[in-house]
Amino acid sequence: MPDAVNGRIVVSLGALLAERGMTLTELSERVDITLANLSILKNGHARAIRFSTLAAICRAVDCQPGDLLRWQADA
Secondary structure, three states, X not given: OOOOOOEEEEEOHHHHHHHHOOOHXXXXXXXXXXXXXXXXXXXXXXXXXXXXXXXXXXXXXOOOHHHHEEEEEOO
């Protein structure tokens, strides 16, 4: 389903975790978010993310929100 602005937010959680040598399970334990919810986010199936969740992830992997999320226009 295309959105009204013809683009999407891409989540780079997998790449960020690989750079940090961290597993999704480790992140789940550090931020107290279920593995299932982090997996949904990592695989790009999340429809939204709370700022508190984003902040917790950024704190755990030592990044900025822009390192995790980016805008991609539809081709």
